[in-house]
Amino acid sequence: MTDLDSDTSIVTDPALGPLSTPTLSVIVPTYNESENITVLIDALEAALVDVSHEIVVVDDDSPDRTWEVARAHAETLTNPVHVIRRTEDRGLSSAVLTGMRAARGDVMAVIDADMQHDEAVLPSMVNEILAGADICVGSRKAEGGGYGEWSKSRRFVSWTATVMAQQILGTVASDPMSGFFAVSREQFTQAEEKINPRGFKILLEFLARSNPDAKVVEVGYVFRNRERGETKMSGGVIGQYLLALLDLRLGRVVSPQFVKYAIVGASGLVVNLAVYLLATLLGLGAIAAVLVGVQASILWNFFMNNRFTYRTQRYDRSFLLKGVAFYELVSVHGLFTQLCVFLTLDRWGPMDALGFASSFVANAIAIAVAAVGNYFLHTNYTWSRIAGRRQ
Ligand code: GDD
Numbered sequence: 001m002t003d004l005d006s007d008t009s010i011v012t013d014p015a016l017g018p019l020s021t022p023t024l025s026v027i028v029p030t031y032n033e034s035e036n037i038t039v040l041i042d043a044l045e046a047a048l049v050d051v052s053h054e055i056v057v058v059d060d061d062s063p064d065r066t067w068e069v070a071r072a073h074a075e076t077l078t079n080p081v082h083v084i085r086r087t088e089d090r091g092l093s094s095a096v097l098t099g100m101r102a103a104r105g106d107v108m109a110v111i112d113a114d115m116q117h118d119e120a121v122l123p124s125m126v127n128e129i130l131a132g133a134d135i136c137v138g139s140r141k142a143e144g145g146g147y148g149e150w151s152k153s154r155r156f157v158s159w160t161a162t163v164m165a166q167q168i169l170g171t172v173a174s175d176p177m178s179g180f181f182a183v184s185r186e187q188f189t190q191a192e193e194k195i196n197p198r199g200f201k202i203l204l205e206f207l208a209r210s211n212p213d214a215k216v217v218e219v220g221y222v223f224r225n226r227e228r229g230e231t232k233m234s235g236g237v238i239g240q241y242l243l244a245l246l247d248l249r250l251g252r253v254v255s256p257q258f259v260k261y262a263i264v265g266a267s268g269l270v271v272n273l274a275v276y277l278l279a280t281l282l283g284l285g286a287i288a289a290v291l292v293g294v295q296a297s298i299l300w301n302f303f304m305n306n307r308f309t310y311r312t313q314r315y316d317r318s319f320l321l322k323g324v325a326f327y328e329l330v331s332v333h334g335l336f337t338q339l340c341v342f343l344t345l346d347r348w349g350p351m352d353a354l355g356f357a358s359s360f361v362a363n364a365i366a367i368a369v370a371a372v373g374n375y376f377l378h379t380n381y382t383w384s385r386i387a388g389r390r391q
C-alpha cells in the first residue's frame, strides 16, 4: 500500500483554491538517504525558482526513516513536497513508476537523492520537453557533461554498457544508463503499461519501449561524487544489466526472473556434481555422496536465488533459516514431482520409440516440469512479499 502524505504536503491557499497543476514534477526515489534528502530538496527549490513544480519523494520504507525526515522538511516549505512511503513494493524502477503515477505535472523528471545528478540543468530539460521533445536525457556524454572523478576502469565498464545498449536496443542516446531524465506526460502515459517495474534502468525501458519516432534529446551534466550515505547499486549489477538488455530485446516472451532462476539452477547442477565427486574422493558411499551433493546444491541455489533472482524480496540474515526451510520443502516436493513424471513417462512408454535414449529424454522432461513447478512455488511462497524481508 502506498501512503500519499496529503495532509502535510499539498499546499492550498484559501484565496486561490487548490494549487494549480505544476509544470514539473520531480520524482526522487530514495532508499536510506536521510542524510541527503533535505540537502537535495533545498537544492531543487533553489534550482527551480522559475519553474512551477512539485517534488514527489518515493521511499521504500527506509530503515533510516528517510520518509520521516523528508516529511518534516516538507512542512517547513511552501512548495508542495509529497512523500510516498511504500511498504509493500520495492525497487528503483517501480518506485519511479509509483512517483510518476502520483505526479501531476506536465513534465516529469527523475533525479537521484544523493546529489550525484546536477539539479541546475533541470530547467533546460523542462524547456526541451516543453519545446516538443518526448524524452530528455541528462547525459554525461553530451556537450557540457562529464564523469567527474570516475576512475579509468569505471569509465570503461560504463562505456561497455553504453555501447551494448546502443547496439542491442538501437538507441541513439549517448548515455542510456542515466538515472537522470525527463519525459512528457504523454510519453509516460503511452509507455507506462509496457514498462517492466522490475527493470533495472527505467530510462532504458522508456527508450526501448517508446515509439521509434519519439523525439529524444540530451542535456549535458557532470556526475558528482556521493558525499553522504551509501550506493545501493553494488553486487550483481553487471549480470542484472545484461539480463535487462536481454529482456528488453526478447520482450516478455520469457520472464527475466525465470532466466535468472534457470541460470542459478544450472550453476547448482555444477555444484551438485562437484560436491558429489569430492565426497566420493573422500571415501563416502555412493548414496551418501549423492545426498551430500544434492544438499550442497540446494543450499547453493537458495543463497544464489536470494542474492540474484529474488533480490528485491530477499531474506536478510535474521530470516535466512526460514528461507532455507521453505526452499528445502519446495526442493523435496520438486524431487517428488520429477520422480513421478519420470516414472510415468518411462514405465508407460510413450517414449519407447526413442530406443535407448528414452529414459534420458523422460528424465529431461521430468526435470523441466519439476523446475517450472519449483519456480512457481518459490515465486509465490518462498519469496512471496510477506515471507521475504529486505535488509
Ligand atoms: N525507492 C527506492 N527503492 N529508491 C532506490 C532504491 C530502491 O530500491 N534503490 C536505489 N534507490 C535510490 C537511491 O536512494 C538513490 O536516490 C537513487 O535511487 C540511485 O541509487 P544509487 O545507489 O545512488 O545509484 P548509483 O549512484 O550507483 O547509480 C546511479 O548512476 C547510474 C549511472 O551510472 C543512478 O543514478 C542510476 O540511476 C544511474 O543509472
Ligand code: MN
Pocket (backbone or CB within 6 Å): 112, 114, 116, 226, 231
Ligand atoms: Mn548514486
